[in-house]
Amino acid sequence: MSTRNYFGTDGIRGRTNKWPMTAELAMKVGMAAGTHFLRGKHRHRVVIGKDTRLSGYMVENALVAGFTSVGMDVVQFGPIPTPAVAMLAHSMRADLGVMISASHNPYHDNGIKLFGPDGYKLSDEDELKIEALLDQDIPLAASQDIGRARRVEDARGRYIHAVKSSFPADLRLDGLKIVVDCANGAAYQVAPSALWELGAEVIAVGVTPNGTNINEGCGSTAPLLCQETVVSAGADIGIALDGDADRLIIVDEKGKVVDGDQIMALIAARWAKDGRLTGGGLVSTVMSNLGLERFVQGLGIDLVRTRVGDRYVLEKMREGGYNVGGEQSGHMILSDYGTTGDGTVAALQVLAALVRSGKTASALLHQFDPVPQLLKNVRFSGGKPLEADAVRQVIAQAEAELQGSGRLVIRLSGTEPVIRVMAEGDRDDQVRDVVERICAEIERAAA
Template identity: 70%
Template sequence: MGRRYFGTDGIRGLANGDRLTPELALKVGQAAGIHFLDGGHRHRVLIGKDTRLSGYMLEQALTAGFTSVGMDVVQVGPMPTPAVAMLTREMRADLGVMISASHNPFHDNGIKLFGRDGYKLSDADEAAIEARLEGEVPRAAPEAIGRARRIDDARGRYIHAVKASFPEGLRLDGLKVVVDCAHGAAYRVAPEALWELGAELDAIGVAPDGFNINANCGSTYPETLAARVREVGADIGIALDGDADRLILVDETGRIVDGDQILALLARSWQLSGKLRGGSIVATVMSNLGLEKYLEALDLGLVRTPVGDRHVLEGMRAHGCNVGGEQSGHLILADHATTGDGLLASLQVLAVLVADGRPASRVLRLFDPFPQLLRNVRVGGGRPLEDPRVRAAIAGAEARLAGRGRLVVRPSGTEPVIRVMAEGEDEALVAATVAEVCDALRAAA
């Protein structure tokens, strides 16, 4: 049975629209609270958020829901998603909640849930919570209603944890860094952590107003960062997204470095230092074939998963790997975090850069990507991927790319679109196969 509320990364939608309302947030608080009320201890949920205007509304509605079923609430304010995961585990909370729509514009928002261990909830847990959303939940007696409090030292705790991942004795003195925080959740923690490690810092995207999160900035619009890096003559640029679980880099020339190149760098660095586990890294079906070929040359494997950092993490745990991520910049370093962490990953890259001593343009370009083309086809409903015309187009494209490239066709988990990606040595062939499949999808939509 399909899910009504939960998607690939929690619950997401237009804030105060038809779906993501304060009424729903209150019910989520009640349903999730009841689901995790087990044992005789006083139960606690930790709630963080990014900088969207609607975060206030959803935070208070969730708080009302949790306290109404007897859970205490700890509010930490604007905080990166990985910080919420870390603090949930550190503070022995029964549940963690992040209010964010990640890289989406301000008018969207979402609710992400983490378990006691700091990992995103399993499908079974989400299904159980969703089932409770459809019915009534038992509310606490007046004397058992939960309390809510806001803590002020959460930012410092996260900064300390992130800095602890940086090699002891190494500093960023003399390195000029531009960081773009996308006017999002990391607008304070990222500059502070980098400054404390000694970087000569230029911070942009650090003036959130509730509306400007991800607007022409951050990891989904790295052109702003690239221009700034060139303008100030920085050694490297760091772009985070709205909830800081993604990382895209810019070298000193202004060239953009995606998640695949970062994965290649970390795989080689950790392999040389003996830290890499599992003899492989984990990436999704969208990662470039060039990454796979580069890893083969290092005698390393590439485990591919469906799109989504949760799938990547599941693949990492199944294969005993400690490095994984997505081309989009979700990077999971399991020795240090339970979910994607853009700031933490950036520090690992900076450590390599400082130790190497060469310019970022020399260090961060490890392989030449195969020509790759991604197109989105908007769909209004139905099942276009089951249409005979679409199936025939996909089969024909796969036949032409056989041995020379790859084709990936998948529905988005966050938008009403079908994503069509092809890559291979022949750029013209790649473009032709994508166009053929897209045309078939439009005809069937």
């Protein structure tokens, strides 16, 4: 495959006002993506959503200039979750959807995610064709063919309606006290509204975005605020989303964090019992706990693993006809309801199970005992330490030791010079020992 200079595993991302996340490149992306999707004789349309970062204004205006300059009409939604852009791109018959977000990253980063007319993230092939155009002179539209831009004010309402329609029609959330932490991000209006409309008593935190506080001490990557609020308010459950609301972490009534593995276990088990689980399995990544694998296998459900990244989970789901997939970090993809991860929709499935079961969140969401798992990162400044003989030898030795009772996952980060070493197994001391030995050998090789 050709080298990717701009697109990573989730669109283009970086620190704003540093290459490649500049207004200049954003305009060029609009021109290139617009040109790539100018197919057929109809008026072409792109829809654009964003999260609450200060730089969103700059990136949005640059993209609008790029798209209109090649003859594409633009519909702007303002702050709205990533899954809402995917859904509305499809329902509004757009040729392309764009989300301006760096997801769970700090405010000084931003990113551009692209969705095709079917609402799915673009294929590698489409991204490479757009990349090729970025380095060329792109022909501009004739004066009379320049695109128009308009704002749609009811996009959030349309998304709230779609989210609520994923919740069983015979259930209500009356009597439930729910904390929802929106990470001062894209769901700060829609998630609390959807829960309130379904009858819940909602305590909303992380709902006062100011452009620089997205994901700061709140949301799925910093769940302490949600934990403390659940306990102090005596809430039944807490829901923590990330900056663009495609990720979900749950907090039970005791203030304990529940990760994506337990959420997937619950949804897959419930759907299998109701005859709704398709593909005969569940799709997750190599990082999901061995405890999850053993739990679902005990129910006669396969666990299909992919490399890290929700796009790879989705690819495998589409390939095998699976309708439940996700990551331990909280990306939840329920393809009956959407074409990408959606934290709010996944939360409603958990809440439906909570209402039906009559159990507490802590009882319901403890589906399995995770086996001891340890992840360590080793930074290196150059070279290929994983190819050193001594490193290969210690990895082979560790794999032999864990055979049958654990797993080892070693991978290069896709975004920074870091090697991630993860081991899990039934014995805590063995897992620690294996990870420390491998990390020490990698450090020696990288020195």
